[in-house]
Amino acid sequence: xxxxxxxSHFRRMVVLCFFGIAAxxxxxxxxxxxxxxxxxxxxxxxxxxxxVVESEAHRGMIxxxxxxxxxxxxxxxxxxxxxxxxxxxxxxxxxxxxxxDLSTEHLExxxxxxRKREFVYLRRQVSPAMAAAVAxxxxxxxxxxDEYRRYYPAVEVTGNLLGFTNVDDRGQEGIELxxxxxxxGTPGLSRVxxxxxxxxxxxxxxxxxxxxxxxxxxxxxRRLQYxxxxxxxxxxxxxxxVAGHMVILDARTGEILALVNQPSFNPNNRGxxxxxQFRNRAVTDLFEPGSxxxxxxxxxxxxxxxxxxxxxxxxxxxxxKVGRHVIKDIHNYGTLDVSGVIEKxxxxxxxxxxxxxxxxxxxxxxxxxxxxxxxxVEMPGEPQGRLxxxxxxxxxxxxxxxxxxxxxxTAVQLARAYGALANGGILQGVTILKQDKPVPGxxxxxxxxxxxxxxxxxxxVDGDRGTxxxxxxxxxxxxxxxxxxxxxxxxxxxxxxxxxxxxxxLIPVSNPRLxxxxxxxxxxxxxxxxxxxxxxxxxxxxxxxxRILNIAPDAPIDGEDPAVRLAGWxxxxxxxxx
Amino acid sequence: xxxxxAPALLVALIFASALNVVLQxxxxxSLFIELTALRKQKDELDRxxxxxxxxxxxxxxxxxxxxxxxxxxxxxxxxxxxxxxxxL
Numbered sequence: 083x084x085x086x087x088x089x090s091h092f093r094r095m096v097v098l099c100f101f102g103i104a105a106x107x108x109x110x111x112x113x114x115x116x117x118x119x120x121x122x123x124x125x126x127x128x129x130x131x132x133x134v135v136e137s138e139a140h141r142g143m144i145x146x147x148x149x150x151x152x153x154x155x156x157x158x159x160x161x162x163x164x165x166x167x168x169x170x171x172x173x174x175x176x177x178x179x180x181x182x183d184l185s186t187e188h189l190e191x192x193x194x195x196x197r198k199r200e201f202v203y204l205r206r207q208v209s210p211a212m213a214a215a216v217a218x219x220x221x222x223x224x225x226x227x228d229e230y231r232r233y234y235p236a237v238e239v240t241g242n243l244l245g246f247t248n249v250d251d252r253g254q255e256g257i258e259l260x261x262x263x264x265x266x267g268t269p270g271l272s273r274v275x276x277x278x279x280x281x282x283x284x285x286x287x288x289x290x291x292x293x294x295x296x297x298x299x300x301x302x303x304r305r306l307q308y309x310x311x312x313x314x315x316x317x318x319x320x321x322x323x324v325a326g327h328m329v330i331l332d333a334r335t336g337e338i339l340a341l342v343n344q345p346s347f348n349p350n351n352r353g354x355x356x357x358x359q360f361r362n363r364a365v366t367d368l369f370e371p372g373s374x375x376x377x378x379x380x381x382x383x384x385x386x387x388x389x390x391x392x393x394x395x396x397x398x399x400x401x402x403k404v405g406r407h408v409i410k411d412i413h414n415y416g417t418l419d420v421s422g423v424i425e426k427x428x429x430x431x432x433x434x435x436x437x438x439x440x441x442x443x444x445x446x447x448x449x450x451x452x453x454x455x456x457x458x459v460e461m462p463g464e465p466q467g468r469l470x471x472x473x474x475x476x477x478x479x480x481x482x483x484x485x486x487x488x489x490x491x492t493a494v495q496l497a498r499a500y501g502a503l504a505n506g507g508i509l510q511g512v513t514i515l516k517q518d519k520p521v522p523g524x525x526x527x528x529x530x531x532x533x534x535x536x537x538x539x540x541x542x543v544d545g546d547r548g549t550x551x552x553x554x555x556x557x558x559x560x561x562x563x564x565x566x567x568x569x570x571x572x573x574x575x576x577x578x579x580x581x582x583x584x585x586x587x588l589i590p591v592s593n594p595r596l597x598x599x600x601x602x603x604x605x606x607x608x609x610x611x612x613x614x615x616x617x618x619x620x621x622x623x624x625x626x627x628x629r630i631l632n633i634a635p636d637a638p639i640d641g642e643d644p645a646v647r648l649a650g651w652x653x654x655x656x657x658x659x660x
Numbered sequence: 661x662x663x664x665x666a667p668a669l670l671v672a673l674i675f676a677s678a679l680n681v682v683l684q685x686x687x688x689x690s691l692f693i694e695l696t697a698l699r700k701q702k703d704e705l706d707r708x709x710x711x712x713x714x715x716x717x718x719x720x721x722x723x724x725x726x727x728x729x730x731x732x733x734x735x736x737x738x739x740x741x742x743x744x745x746x747x748l
Contacts, residue, residue: 140706151717156710157703210711228703233710235717285692308722556739626737 133276134289139267141230141251142295144244144258146304147337147516152240153258154233155251159213159226160206165197167223174221181215182208206249207231232258234349236304239311242343242362243302246352255360257300257514260462267295299516301337306330309626310340317602317619318344321583324604327364328619329497330627331597333588336501336510336521338459338494339596340623341365366463368490369601372567373427373612374586375448375486377503377535380420382447383435384531391421391534397430404481409433424538425548427564429485436484437477445472448483450509450526451499457512459494467491486565497599500586503539504594507532536561540591543617552617553587555625557635561594562587562620564612569604580604583615589624590636596627 115123144153161182179186182205189204196202206229208216213226232247234240245256253262270292275284310328318326323344330340347359361367383389400414415426423431436444448454454469468490470479482488491499494512502509502523510523539561543550549564565584568576583602588594600616609615628635718724729735 151713154710154713154717156714157707233714233717235714235721237721239722284689285695305722312723556741629737629743 131275132273132286134271134273137270137272137292138230139269139292140294141232141247142265142267142297144265144298144300146300146302146307147339148303149299150304152234152236152300152302152304153244154235155230156233157228158207158210158231159216160229161204161208161213161216162225162227163193163202163204164200164223164225165193165202166200168193168221169197171222174219177219178221178224181212181219183212232349236307237350238346238348239308239342240302240304241346241349242360243307243341244349245360245362246349256362256461257298260460261298265295265298268293300514301332301335301339301516302341302514303339303630305630306340306623306627307342309630310623311342311346313619313622314342314344314600315346317615321602321605321607321609321615323602323606323615325363326600326602327367327493328598328600328623329364329493330623331497331501331512333501333504333594333597334520335517336498336512336523337517338512338514341494341514362461362463364493364599364601365459365461366465366492368465368467368492369582369584369603370489370567370570371486371491371496372565372582372584373485374496374563374565374584374599375489376424376427376432376484377539377563378447378451378499379432379436379444379484380424380538381503381527381531381535382439382444383420384534385447385527386439386443388438389420389435391538392419394419395423395428395431395434397423397428397434400430402430402433404433404437405477407478407481409481409485421538421541424535424563425541425545427542427549432484433481437481441472441475441480444480444483445469445475447527448489451502452495452509453489453491453499455495457492457494457498459512460514464494465492467495486567493599493601496586497597500588500597500599502526503532503535504588504597505532536588536591536594539563539587543587549611549613550585550587550617552613553585553621553624555589555621555628557637558589558624558628558633559591559637560587560589560621560624561591562617564617566610566612581610583610583612585612585616585620587617587620587624589628590633592636595631595633596624598624 141155143151143155145151175189176186179189182189184205192202192204204224205212216224216226230251232251234244234246243256245254245258247253247258251266253259253265258265268290271289273286273289275286310330314326314328317323326344328340328342329338331337332339341362341364343361343363345359380389384391394417396417397411398414398416400411402409409429411426411428411430415422415428415431418426418428418431420431420435422428423435448469454467456464456466458464470489475483479488498509498512501512505523506529507525507527508523509526511521513521540559542548542564543553543560543562550560550562553560553562563586565582565586567582567584568578569580569582570576581604583600583605585600586598588597598620600619602615602619605615627633
């Protein structure tokens with residue numbers, strides 16, 4: 083018995099030891115897993131059901147100054163398929179192809195070679211009607227996914243100005259590119275628990291909140307933009323010109339109210355266009371300002387105290403020798419006063435004024451009104467323009483600059499410079515964004531000088547002998563300067579028969595509100611003078627612009643003083659109406 | 661007897677807190693479901709709004725309005741001499 087008792091005690095010890103060892107191994111393993119490999123294991127575990135999902139940020143809207151939308155992102159559906167599943171539904175392919183407006187063969191070439199994949203786009207960004215039809219057909223393996231698509235309601239009117247985005251919603255050109263980071267926003271990230279079928283069961287935490295893109299209000303007035311586009315397009319088409327652009331600036335605030343280009347493109351459907359067409363010429367293209375620069379030569383002369391509007395200048399015989407070169411006028415204008423030099427656009431007269439000044443005085447004026455400097459307008463691709471430093475001027479350069487050759491500017495720069503004349507001598511910054519208060523400026527000439535030059539510009543348009551008559555707007559005093567420039571050839575030198583027709587002007591002269599610059603590149607036919615090609619565009623656009631913006635007239639209408647019409651209007655008699 | 665009061669209280673508190681956890685969790689889920697539904701609704705409304713804006717933009721495109729006004733309705737832009745300005 084004793085033996086048996088001892089034996090059973092021994093057995094029990096063995097079994098207990100065995101259990102003890104097994105238990106401590108388990109405990110050890112548990113501790114080991116819990117402490118040494120914990121992170122790795124936790125991660126693998128979570129990966130079975132935890133997912134980080136991205137929620138797309140809505141790209142901000144671009145509006146004009148009156149909150150009219152110019153670019154809107156709206157969710158649209160894209161159709162995608164799981165090829166493996168769709169291959170089992172061959173019978174329904176013709177039906178599907180019909181809904182998607184594709185041929186059955188095309189559908190086949192998309193699906194069959196990709197049978198190993200799980201995701202194939204059948205058609206991206208379809209119309210709501212098509213999406214509804216796809217959903218209604220409910221073909222197994224065919225699904226819809228939401229994407230944002232950018233729409234531009236003003237179509238080609240704002241094409242070059244706004245630019246466009248690519249499929250991934252990134253800005254590629256124009257405003258879309260310049261303000262991409264503002265408009266884009268950041269997609270949000272959140273961690274969720276998903277079940278086997280991919281449904282979100284629980285929202286665990288928000289890693290990063292969605293930051294929707296901010297809306298952007300431009301200084302553009304869509305109505306003016308439309309009128310400017312319409313008139314520019316008409317002129318470019320009629321003159322069979324290569325290209326053209328126009329800028330309208332608010333003289334008081336420095337805001338760009340309209341900026342239009344030809345050729346343009348449809349940003350909603352830009353399949354066939356080439357890179358060249360996307361360029362925003364008014365900002366990126368340099369040209370020699372030609373005669374449109376002359377007001378600043380005269381301003382430099384008046385500012386230096388050497389000239390007044392009535393100072394007489396001898397321009398006969400219409401030729402003037404500078405070194406080995408000869409400066410010519412179209413006709414021999416004889417003796418002109420300074421106003422006459424601008425009105426007739428005499429090269430000889432302006433050359434004489436420029437050469438009678440100190441180089442530095444002349445350069446200071448041109449530099450002061452912003453030539454050879456970027457305007458800082460918030461659009462991509464703005465060049466600096468060329469204005470040589472006065473110390474390096476050869477005499478002929480000095481002379482040709484007096485009538486706008488040997489230097490170059492952009493349309494926006496030229497408009498800003500005319501702004502200094504409009505503002506009583508203060509050069510303002512230029513902006514494409516809507517402002518609450520005027521962009522600050524610096525004085526670059528005295529008010530008297532600016533007023534005197536403005537009066538000369540008025541004579542160019544209002545005078546009986548002026549070159550800019552076509553820019554007239556009934557009821558308003560318009561000031562401006564025409565220009566006709568021989569185009570620079572790529573090979574150097576000037577093209578004989580290729581011209582730029584220019585007009586730069588302001589309205590109304592007595593208290594300028596708007597500044598406009600029109601550039602028509604390469605008009606064909608006999609008429610290529612700025613006064614005949616570009617000035618009418620200015621006139622037609624401003625005629626509507628003053629009505630749209632409610633700018634009060636400052637000139638008699640049919641011999642009647644607008645002030646009288648303003649003061650007490652007489653109710654039209656009944657018989658007058660009939 | 662007195663020694664049992666503290667543990668009993670703690671046990672009761674533990675039960676209360678456990679029940680609260682369950683309740684909160686339930687609440688969280690139902691709120692999350694509501695949030696998801698509302699987000700979905702917002703997306704739908706956003707979509708509709710965008711499409712309405714576009715529709716408005718298309719119907720109200722200046723080119724179209726001008727064409728209708730001039731050709732169908734026979735309207736013209738008033739000439740300067742037809743406009744009478746009134747100071748207010």
